[in-house]
Amino acid sequence: MMSLARLQNLSGRVALVTGGSRGLGLQMAEALGELGAKVVITARKADELADAKAHLAAMGIEALPVVCDMSNLEGIPAMVDQVIAALGPIDILVNNAGTSWGAPTTEHTLDAWNKVMTLNVSAIFVATQEVGRRCMVPRRQGKVINIASVQGLSGGYPAGTPTIAYNASKGAVVNMTRMLAKEWAEHDINVNAIAPGYFETKMTKYIMENQHDQTTNMAPLKRTGGPEDLKGVTALLASDACSFITGQTIAVDGGLTAVF
Numbered sequence: 001m002m003s004l005a006r007l008q009n010l011s012g013r014v015a016l017v018t019g020g021s022r023g024l025g026l027q028m029a030e031a032l033g034e035l036g037a038k039v040v041i042t043a044r045k046a047d048e049l050a051d052a053k054a055h056l057a058a059m060g061i062e063a064l065p066v067v068c069d070m071s072n073l074e075g076i077p078a079m080v081d082q083v084i085a086a087l088g089p090i091d092i093l094v095n096n097a098g099t100s101w102g103a104p105t106t107e108h109t110l111d112a113w114n115k116v117m118t119l120n121v122s123a124i125f126v127a128t129q130e131v132g133r134r135c136m137v138p139r140r141q142g143k144v145i146n147i148a149s150v151q152g153l154s155g156g157y158p159a160g161t162p163t164i165a166y167n168a169s170k171g172a173v174v175n176m177t178r179m180l181a182k183e184w185a186e187h188d189i190n191v192n193a194i195a196p197g198y199f200e201t202k203m204t205k206y207i208m209e210n211q212h213d214q215t216t217n218m219a220p221l222k223r224t225g226g227p228e229d230l231k232g233v234t235a236l237l238a239s240d241a242c243s244f245i246t247g248q249t250i251a252v253d254g255g256l257t258a259v260f
Contacts, residue, residue: 010032017096019042021045024147024199025097027230031230043067043068049066064087070123073123089134099120101166102163103162124173131144144190151163154257177249
């Protein structure tokens, strides 16, 4: 019988977190590093990556920063090359990089729609395909964690600016997770998703500034997500403790989806 500590030990494993320089990505990088993984974080901005590297170093976590604009799909294979060359095959892939766009549907531009879909859906497809083909399928092991959203599980919140592209993209992530879990089960690869509710991040800054009280009170727990609220589920889905869990989307939302 394997102890829980051993099941969740990630020592020696390589974990790639896209969009890992701040917000939820950085929080998940912290969790993976605390469990012993060799952490790689990607983002568009070198200065934000440098800040994140220093933040993790202060926690005793050594991280490899790799500049990569995930919306440039042609650049993703080179990023994966860089990670493999530096640390070896990738064991854990966290597809976190994403964006949003708020506008009434009648005014939502096609360019904005394509921007959201490229980063939130196509980049996940390309990154997962690349890592799966080169690292996970041949070795018959791996954990893929896709970051969806509670807005991909419902029609959206009762108030606020409509975000049709974002909601549609996150719904696609949920079903892509199911499909890939089914396909890669024969290779002993676990594919799951996390659907965060409201967390205070750069992406939600506008909502927090304008609808903070309403947002906080929507969830039964009467608060927004904090700096440690994704760590537990990340630790679970990245480790051998989730060996019999695949194709699932776990909402981390203070109970929001229980009442909406």
